[in-house]
Amino acid sequence: MSAAPALPPEALEPGQLRRALGSFAAGVTVVTTQLDGQLVGTTVSAFSALSLDPPLVLACLKRDSRTLAAVRQTAAFCVNILCAEQGELAHAFAKSGCDDRFALTAVEAGVTGAPLLAGCATHIECDLHAVHDGGDHEILVGRVLRVVVDEAKTPLVYVRGRFLT
Numbered sequence: 001m002s003a004a005p006a007l008p009p010e011a012l013e014p015g016q017l018r019r020a021l022g023s024f025a026a027g028v029t030v031v032t033t034q035l036d037g038q039l040v041g042t043t044v045s046a047f048s049a050l051s052l053d054p055p056l057v058l059a060c061l062k063r064d065s066r067t068l069a070a071v072r073q074t075a076a077f078c079v080n081i082l083c084a085e086q087g088e089l090a091h092a093f094a095k096s097g098c099d100d101r102f103a104l105t106a107v108e109a110g111v112t113g114a115p116l117l118a119g120c121a122t123h124i125e126c127d128l129h130a131v132h133d134g135g136d137h138e139i140l141v142g143r144v145l146r147v148v149v150d151e152a153k154t155p156l157v158y159v160r161g162r163f164l165t
């Protein structure tokens with residue numbers, strides 16, 4: 001079988017790349033932290049397992065994300081893995097300039113102070129292990145301190161710009 005000719009990088013349109021990457025089904029998380037008593041958080045699908053020993057996970061946040069700036073300061077965050085009924089929450093935490101994202105949900109403080117959103121499939125509480133360059137994003141590597149899993153909840157799945165229901 002002959003391989004398709006490789007395209008030079010300049011031939012790659014951003015829209016094309018977005019569509020291609022959107023074919024990869026992902027879970028949906030809200031990454032949270034608490035800075036000077038303020039709850040901060042945003043929707044993140046670019047989350048991944050990284051290492052079991054030591055226990056590490058990663059999340060990629062846009063360079064201009066307010067949540068990224070807050071996590072850099074607090075050096076701690078919680079990854080709230082949303083369940084299938086929480087699509088509305090995913091939209092609320094993605095709205096730009098929205099200051100009352102936490103109005104839709106109950107929260108409790110986790111071990112780092114970062115808020116745990118009620119009703120999620122899983123919570124992964126981390127301290128900040130490293131930050132790496134990721135082009136127009138930064139890669140937050142978290143060292144996992146504690147996990148809470150609700151096996152009864154079905155995780156939310158995002159693919160091709162929509163939530164699977």
Ligand SMILES: Cc1cc2nc3c(=O)[nH]c(=O)nc-3n(C[C@H](O)[C@H](O)[C@H](O)COP(=O)(O)O)c2cc1C
Binds near residue numbers: 060
């Ligand atoms: C389903 C979904 C997934 C998203 N995934 C990411 C992501 O992985 N990384 C990211 O930086 N933004 C992601 N966003 C966009 C952010 O949530 C959005 O830009 C938000 O306004 C950033 O808020 P902040 O500046 O308060 O942190 C996603 C949005 C949606 C709806």
